[in-house]
Amino acid sequence: xxxxxxxxxxxxxxxxxxxxxxxxxxxxxxxxxxxxxxxxxxxxxxxxxxxxxxxxxxxxxxxxxxxxxxxxxxxxxxxxxxxxxxxxxxxxxxxxxxxxxxxxxxxxxxxxxxxxxxxxxxxxxxxxxxxxxxxxxxxxxxxxxxx
Amino acid sequence: xxxxxxxxxxxxxxxxxxxxxxxxxxxxxxxxxxxxxxxxxxxxxxxxxxxxxxxxxxxxxxxxxxxxxxxxxxxxxxxxxxxxxxxxxxxxxxxxxxxxxxxxxxxxxxxxxxxxxxxxxxxxxxxxxxxxxxxxxxxxxxxxxxxxxxxxxxxxxxxxxxxxxxxxxxxxxxxxxxxxxxxxxxxxxxxxxxxxxxxxxxxxxxxxxxxxxxxxxxxxxxxxxxxxxxxxxxxxxxxxxxxxxxxxxxxxxxxxxxxxxxxxxxxxxxxxxxxxxxxxxxxxxxxxxxxxxxxxxxxxxxxxxxxxxxxxxxxxxxxxxxxxxxxxxxxxxxxxxxxxxxxxxxxxxxxxxxxxxxxxxxxxxxxxxxxxxxxxxxxxxxxxxxxxxxxxxxxxxxxxxxxxxxxxxxxxxxxxxxxxxxxxxxxxxxxxxxxxxxxxxxxxxxxxxxxxxxxxxxxxxxxxxxxxxxxxxxxxxxxxxxxxxxxxxxxxxxxxxxxxxxxxxxxxxxxxxxxxxxxxxxxxxxxxxxxxxxxxxxxxxxxxxxxxxxxxxxxxxxxxxxxxxxxxxxxxxxxxxxxxxxxxxxxxxxxxxxxxxxxxxxxxxxxxxxxxxxxxxxxxxxxxxxxxxxxxxxxxxxxxxxxxxxxxxxxxxxxxxxxxxxxxxxxxxxxxxxxxxxxxxxxxxxxxxxxxxxxxxxxxxxxxxxx
Numbered sequence: 001x002x003x004x005x006x007x008x009x010x011x012x013x014x015x016x017x018x019x020x021x022x023x024x025x026x027x028x029x030x031x032x033x034x035x036x037x038x039x040x041x042x043x044x045x046x047x048x049x050x051x052x053x054x055x056x057x058x059x060x061x062x063x064x065x066x067x068x069x070x071x072x073x074x075x076x077x078x079x080x081x082x083x084x085x086x087x088x089x090x091x092x093x094x095x096x097x098x099x100x101x102x103x104x105x106x107x108x109x110x111x112x113x114x115x116x117x118x119x120x121x122x123x124x125x126x127x128x129x130x131x132x133x134x135x136x137x138x139x140x141x142x143x144x145x146x147x
Numbered sequence: 148x149x150x151x152x153x154x155x156x157x158x159x160x161x162x163x164x165x166x167x168x169x170x171x172x173x174x175x176x177x178x179x180x181x182x183x184x185x186x187x188x189x190x191x192x193x194x195x196x197x198x199x200x201x202x203x204x205x206x207x208x209x210x211x212x213x214x215x216x217x218x219x220x221x222x223x224x225x226x227x228x229x230x231x232x233x234x235x236x237x238x239x240x241x242x243x244x245x246x247x248x249x250x251x252x253x254x255x256x257x258x259x260x261x262x263x264x265x266x267x268x269x270x271x272x273x274x275x276x277x278x279x280x281x282x283x284x285x286x287x288x289x290x291x292x293x294x295x296x297x298x299x300x301x302x303x304x305x306x307x308x309x310x311x312x313x314x315x316x317x318x319x320x321x322x323x324x325x326x327x328x329x330x331x332x333x334x335x336x337x338x339x340x341x342x343x344x345x346x347x348x349x350x351x352x353x354x355x356x357x358x359x360x361x362x363x364x365x366x367x368x369x370x371x372x373x374x375x376x377x378x379x380x381x382x383x384x385x386x387x388x389x390x391x392x393x394x395x396x397x398x399x400x401x402x403x404x405x406x407x408x409x410x411x412x413x414x415x416x417x418x419x420x421x422x423x424x425x426x427x428x429x430x431x432x433x434x435x436x437x438x439x440x441x442x443x444x445x446x447x448x449x450x451x452x453x454x455x456x457x458x459x460x461x462x463x464x465x466x467x468x469x470x471x472x473x474x475x476x477x478x479x480x481x482x483x484x485x486x487x488x489x490x491x492x493x494x495x496x497x498x499x500x501x502x503x504x505x506x507x508x509x510x511x512x513x514x515x516x517x518x519x520x521x522x523x524x525x526x527x528x529x530x531x532x533x534x535x536x537x538x539x540x541x542x543x544x545x546x547x548x549x550x551x552x553x554x555x556x557x558x559x560x561x562x563x564x565x566x567x568x569x570x571x572x573x574x575x576x577x578x579x580x581x582x583x584x585x586x587x588x589x590x591x592x593x594x595x596x597x598x599x600x601x602x603x604x605x606x607x608x609x610x611x612x613x614x615x616x617x618x619x620x621x622x623x624x625x626x627x628x629x630x631x632x633x634x635x636x637x638x639x640x641x642x643x644x645x646x647x648x649x650x651x652x653x654x655x656x657x658x659x660x661x662x663x664x665x666x667x668x669x670x671x672x673x674x675x676x677x678x679x680x681x682x683x684x685x686x687x688x689x690x691x692x693x694x695x696x697x698x699x700x701x702x703x704x705x706x707x708x709x710x711x712x713x714x715x716x717x718x719x720x721x722x723x724x725x726x727x728x729x730x731x732x733x734x735x736x737x738x739x740x741x742x743x744x745x746x747x748x749x750x751x752x753x754x755x756x757x758x759x760x761x762x763x764x765x766x767x768x769x770x771x772x773x774x775x776x777x778x779x780x781x782x783x784x785x786x787x788x789x790x791x792x793x794x795x796x797x798x799x800x801x802x803x804x805x806x807x808x809x810x811x812x813x814x815x816x817x818x819x820x821x822x823x824x825x826x827x828x829x830x831x832x833x834x835x836x837x838x839x840x841x842x843x844x845x846x847x848x849x850x851x852x853x854x
Contacts, residue, residue: 056302059337067332089302092329092342100332124315125308126322126344140326 048078059093066097070106080112085121091140098139110139155251158203160473162248165199167539168192169241174542176229186229189237190219194362196244205253208244214264215240220355221267233267236260238543287318289375290357292346298366301340305364311344313360318350349378476569479530486519486526487717487807493519494828527717532572534612534621535563540576541583541610548587555604556591558583561611567619571691571711575621578684582623582707583608585681590627590705600702602626614713618735621709630699632656638665657697661685692718692733692822718808720825722801722833723784725767726775729833731806731825732795736786736838740800743781755783755794764794765845770820788839795838806835819844 048069069076078097080086094110101108112118127140172188197212215237221227239260247254292314296307314320325343329335348357354374361370493515500512538560549556567575591597591606598604609624632653639645639659659665663682688695693711712718712735720731743755743764754763764783767773783794806825811818820841821834 056300056336056338063332063335063337070332087302088307088340088342089337092326092340093332093335093337095326095329096332096335099329103331103333121308124311124322125342126311126324126346127326138326 048076054087054090056089059089063093067100070101070104070108075107075109076101078108078110080110080118082112082115082118082121085117086113086125087121088125091122091125091127094139113139155203157473158199159248159251162196162199162244165192165196166241166244166248169196169237170543171539173234173237173241174539174546176234183223186219186222190216190223191362193219193237194359200247203251205247207253207256208247211240211243211254211257211261211264214261217355218264218267227267230267232263236264236267240264287349287351287378288354289378290348290350290354291373291375292348292357293344293371293373294346294361295343295369296340296364296366297369298364300336300338302338305340307340307342307344310360311346314346314348314357317352317356317360318348320349321347347375479569483526483530486523487809489519490523490717490805490807491826491828491830495830498828523717527568530569531566531713532569533563534565534567534572534575534619535560537572537576537579538563538610538612541579544580544583545587545608548584549591549606552588553593554587554591554606555594556587556606556608559607559609561609562613565612565614565619566713567612567711568713571619574687574691575709575711578687578709579610579621579623581681581684583610586623586625586627586705590625590629592628619711619713621711622706623709624704624706626704629701629703629705630657630660630697631701632699635659653699654697657699660697661695718806718835720804720806720835721784722804722827723767723782723795723797724799724801725771725797726773728767728771728773729801729827729831730767730797731804731833731835732784732786732838733835734803736788738785738787738792741783741785741794743783743796745777745779745781757785760792762792762794764796765842766796768796768798770841770845786838788842790839790842793838793842795836795841806833808835 048066066076066078078094080090080094094113098108098110113122122140169189169192172185172192175185175188177185193212193216197209197216200208200212218227218233219237222229222233243254243257243260246252294307294310296305298304301307311320311322314322323345325345326341328343329341335341350357354372357372358370364370493512496512497516500508542558542560545556545558586608591608592600592602594604597606607626609622611622611624613620635656636645636649636651636659639656639662640647640649642665644659644662644665645651660681661684665681685695688709688711691711693709696708696710697705698708699705718731719734721734721737723730723732741755741757753765754761756762762785766777766781768775768777777796778798781796781798782800783796784800785792785794804827808823809825810823811821820837822837822840823835824832825835827833
């Protein structure tokens with residue numbers, strides 16, 4: 001997986017160089033819809049792979065890419081690599097992305113937050129704050145955790 | 148240390164650095180000791196030293212450091228003041244740890260010292276201070292921890308989740324994260340932290356352990372720890388988040404509590420939601436000013452980590468992660484030598500390319516010349532160290548020596564960031580020590596004498612450094628009594644250095660103090676008076692190719708100015724030729740070049756008229772006994788050196804050249820008039836002239852011939 005914060009054009013093809021976003025016609029059921037009805041996203045949904053959430057330096061270019069993708073019509077999928085958990089900076093980035101998408105009236109969903117490692121990180125950081133988020137459902141508050 | 152393990156060597160090096168930091172932090176403490184940041188620095192240094200010693204199992208050192216750390220923790224919490232006794236004991240502990248940094252062996256237990264430190268434990272009506280139990284454990288209590296990082300670029304230096312993980316390891320933690328202040332992605336700087344945490348921690352580890360988790364925050368005020376009492380009571384829950392309550396249900400704000408604290412990182416837009424009331428951080432006033440919010444001063448709602456101070460300290464620059472690499476100095480010297488060889492090889496290549504005139508070769512040669520130049524500058528830059536590393540050790544010297552002599556003296560260091568070659572800095576220490584000891588002993592008057600003269604009781608010695616061109620100027624200035632020219636002159640006459648009817652200028656009189664064994668002191672003290680110091684200063688500075696000058700006004704103090712070259716490895720020189728030999732004259736000495744036609748000097752022999760001034764000159768051919776006759780048109784390089792102005796007559800001025808200095812080796816050793824050699828582009832050797840000594844030698848020879 002690229003760790004450089006780049007956006008790869010093909011899923012699971014790290015040989016492809018940095019590029020813009022691709023289209024994902026099929027959405028995985030584990031993905032979580034946020035803010036906007038799901039049918040708004042099809043058929044032009046884009047996927048941005050957010051593999052650069054390892055540190056602020058990598059998030060700077062990623063931020064510009066995500067903002068550019070949010071300017072495009074249609075929904076947006078953000079694929080996260082949370083195999084080793086999630087850092088506070090990454091959680092903040094996700095929250096900010098969610099707020100930006102809501103402000104622009106875009107549909108965005110975050111994939112990869114449903115791993116045990118991600119859950120453990122979110123719990124460690126006390127991110128059980130869904131009621132606090134005015135844009136519920138909060139991406140940092142996985143649906144299945146709601147009592 | 149060669150037989151020690153790398154880890155042990157690393158520990159000793161680190162310990163030396165930490166002890167230097169402790170020394171500096173102690174010396175930075177203001178007289179009233181009230182400023183929180185210097186107190187934090189002392190505490191952090193003690194804590195880091197303790198941690199380092201603990202890793203190497205130095206139990207006795209750890210125990211004593213722990214006692215001292217507890218005493219400073221009391222200061223940090225505002226429970227007791229920084230007393231002279233506490234400072235002295237901390238200095239004493241630092242001195243006792245010094246040998247440990249040399250040997251790596253644990254220190255001897257000093258019962259008296261331990262008892263003395265224990266006596267300094269905070270007492271009085273303040274919050275109860277409980278010395279930590281040996282195992283660090285106590286009764287189980289509940290603490291409310293509010294953590295809101297406010298330093299810009301927080302995520303570059305810190306990982307809050309690690310701190311939360313550490314808190315969890317202390318006991319049972321209920322963590323609540325507030326994301327309400329996170330801005331939209333458009334306004335987000337990913338390095339700033341907009342998250343805030345409230346933690347309810349139940350632990351038996353004690354308040355210190357909880358605070359220690361946040362010990363290395365750049366803004367200590369970003370965390371607040373409150374003791375909520377025993378778990379059974381549970382009367383004081385973690386403060387509810389403001390966002391969980393209707394505005395009219397929000398907890399009453401204490402008088403002066405700042406609703407805008409903690410400030411959002413610079414550049415971030417603040418949300419309009421009500422933030423959690425919190426204690427003050429050092430950055431708060433700045434944020435208030437920026438936002439135009441002029442609320443009352445923040446109140447102390449809990450136990451702040453910083454002791455109260457009269458004025459808020461200036462905001463500190465967030466610490467950047469260290470990117471330094473520790474390299475053996477010998478490897479660095481070797482690298483510089485290799486670069487020197489490369490410079491010489493490149494000069495040869497340029498010469499060959501020029502001779503052959505092949506465009507491709509010339510192009511490659513020019514490219515290599517450029518790269519070698521960059522490599523040379525960068526490599527020499529690695530050897531450059533800030534002179535402040537030397538300055539810092541003098542603060543302790545001034546403190547101790549002035550106390551010993553019953554004087555009150557402040558040392559003001561300026562320009563500590565000025566960089567000098569490592570070798571120069573290493574050899575500069577002793578001369579500066581001599582000059583400072585002189586200033587303290589002879590220069591600055593005792594307090595009562597100063598008051599009688601209308602001066603403040605506290606004297607000041609200013610140690611400053613600045614760079615100009617290829618030289619660094621180091622100045623030691625005191626506001627004491629200055630040099631007594633009459634006494635110096637009388638002493639010089641008494642010692643037959645000058646005739647009784649001599650009337651030298653002030654500058655000439657000042658130079659007399661550099662004479663070996665010269666002293667006007669009535670008595671020899673443990674500090675000075677033997678007349679050795681200034682002679683040593685002069686010799687040491689001269690060996691660094693530098694010079695020393697003194698300026699003084701009676702009753703207003705003295706100023707000693709040391710001029711040093713930036714580096715000892717490479718100099719800018721003027722290449723000249725006499726017969727078939729080439730020489731380098733350091734460019735810093737060269738004033739101008741003039742032509743000398745045969746017979747122009749007439750009967751005057753060894754002097755030229757230069758714009759109304761008579762300038763003596765020496766002829767290199769004669770000085771070095773080169774065969775052949777001088778050309779009809781000679782060149783005179785006019786130089787300015789410590790003994791005045793002298794021309795050097797040569798056959799030809801070849802041009803300016805950077806010279807990589809090589810010593811003459813032990814077989815040739817010390818040759819009068821020659822300070823070293825360099826290798827030219829064609830592989831030939833050019834000698835580097837020591838103009839002052841060359842002229843001195845010629846003068847001496849001439850005088851002996853006359854006699």
